[in-house]
Amino acid sequence: MKNTALTHIHESLGAKMVPFAGYNMPVQYEGINVEHETVRNGVGVFDVSHMGEFLIEGEHALDLIQRISSNDASKLQIEDAQYSCMPNATGGIVDDLIIYRVKDQTYLLVVNASNIEKDWDWISSHNHNKASMRNISDAYSLLAIQGPKAVEAMQSISSVDLGAIPFYKFKVADFAGIDHVIISATGYTGSGGFEIYCKNEEVEQVWKRVFEAGKEFGIKPIGLAARDTLRLEMGYCLYGNDINDHTSPIEAGLGWITKFSKDFVNSEGLLAQKENGVERRLRAFELETRGIPRQGYDIVDEAGNKIGTVTSGTMSPSLKKGIGMGFVKTGHTKFGTKIFIQVRNKALPATIVKLPFYKS
Numbered sequence: 001m002k003n004t005a006l007t008h009i010h011e012s013l014g015a016k017m018v019p020f021a022g023y024n025m026p027v028q029y030e031g032i033n034v035e036h037e038t039v040r041n042g043v044g045v046f047d048v049s050h051m052g053e054f055l056i057e058g059e060h061a062l063d064l065i066q067r068i069s070s071n072d073a074s075k076l077q078i079e080d081a082q083y084s085c086m087p088n089a090t091g092g093i094v095d096d097l098i099i100y101r102v103k104d105q106t107y108l109l110v111v112n113a114s115n116i117e118k119d120w121d122w123i124s125s126h127n128h129n130k131a132s133m134r135n136i137s138d139a140y141s142l143l144a145i146q147g148p149k150a151v152e153a154m155q156s157i158s159s160v161d162l163g164a165i166p167f168y169k170f171k172v173a174d175f176a177g178i179d180h181v182i183i184s185a186t187g188y189t190g191s192g193g194f195e196i197y198c199k200n201e202e203v204e205q206v207w208k209r210v211f212e213a214g215k216e217f218g219i220k221p222i223g224l225a226a227r228d229t230l231r232l233e234m235g236y237c238l239y240g241n242d243i244n245d246h247t248s249p250i251e252a253g254l255g256w257i258t259k260f261s262k263d264f265v266n267s268e269g270l271l272a273q274k275e276n277g278v279e280r281r282l283r284a285f286e287l288e289t290r291g292i293p294r295q296g297y298d299i300v301d302e303a304g305n306k307i308g309t310v311t312s313g314t315m316s317p318s319l320k321k322g323i324g325m326g327f328v329k330t331g332h333t334k335f336g337t338k339i340f341i342q343v344r345n346k347a348l349p350a351t352i353v354k355l356p357f358y359k360s
Contacts, residue, residue: 324341
């Protein structure tokens with residue numbers, strides 16, 4: 001197991017540590033519901049330093065990124081971030097990622113921890129024009145400071161007007177006494193806030209200053225379990241659950257990041273899916289009775305015929321009901337459709353709903 005630069009701090013705070021994507025990570029501190037509500041109503045901090053970071057640079061950097069990603073990175077201005085995915089050649093997704101344009105010919109790609117090696121190999125295999133590539137994952141840390149009070153709580157430790165950074169934009173500036181930190185108005189919770197990228201040797205100072213500044217706002221450390229309930233309430237896809245090597249972005253509702261104004265890996269195949277339709281769709285549902293849907297549970301129709309599979313599910317701390325997402329056969333995907341989730345011996349009634357589940 002790898003440790004992050006803050007593992008010793010998490011352990012000193014009494015965090016429950018679990019193996020995750022090859023790292024020893026804090027899954028919870030006080031409890032999932034308390035941590036979830038802290039982020040929804042105040043401000044909390046996640047150590048997500050297990051995520052991967054690649055620098056792609058040089059005159060051929062954009063060409064490479066355009067080839068391997070589904071979104072149109074040519075639209076990025078300096079200080080822009082963009083959500084995208086990397087399609088594979090067979091209709092699935094290698095990974096989803098965020099692309100940052102740091103300088104004119106410098107891009108930062110942030111990828112999922114479990115896919116770092118796979119993604120690096122995939123991008124390298126398409127680097128025919130020899131763009132400069134550097135895997136800086138082991139040298140950098142990432143903190144997600146999330147919640148509606150994040151801007152107010154953190155303003156005292158940066159000279160940048162944090163409230164003036166638009167969603168999916170970033171600044172390279174001073175933060176917590178460290179120069180040249182990436183302050184990104186992004187996150188995985190739907191409650192606002194920032195993601196902070198800094199070097200491993202700087203992150204302990206950042207962590208301490210963040211908690212000093214946030215003390216009067218009730219700031220708390222938050223584990224990966226609450227990160228999962230927060231993202232699911234927003235309907236954000238999790239790689240390995242809702243998307244993987246065998247799910248296409250069209251099936252997964254990611255057509256909005258799949259731009260056919262350029263050529264990219266398997267763009268012809270995905271365009272055919274868009275034009276001709278697909279046999280299944282990723283859909284959100286709410287249970288109408290008590291129960292908790294889990295990944296892998298069958299989705300069935302009224303007659304008990306299997307029509308899909310749950311990919312993510314939980315008891316929503318905000319809605320106080322079972323919620324989930326899953327792939328459902330076309331013909332059963334309209335909003336308002338009644339479906340059933342097979343929980344052990346019972347078929348629990350549910351309704352297909354529009355995302356997000358949580359509306360602030």
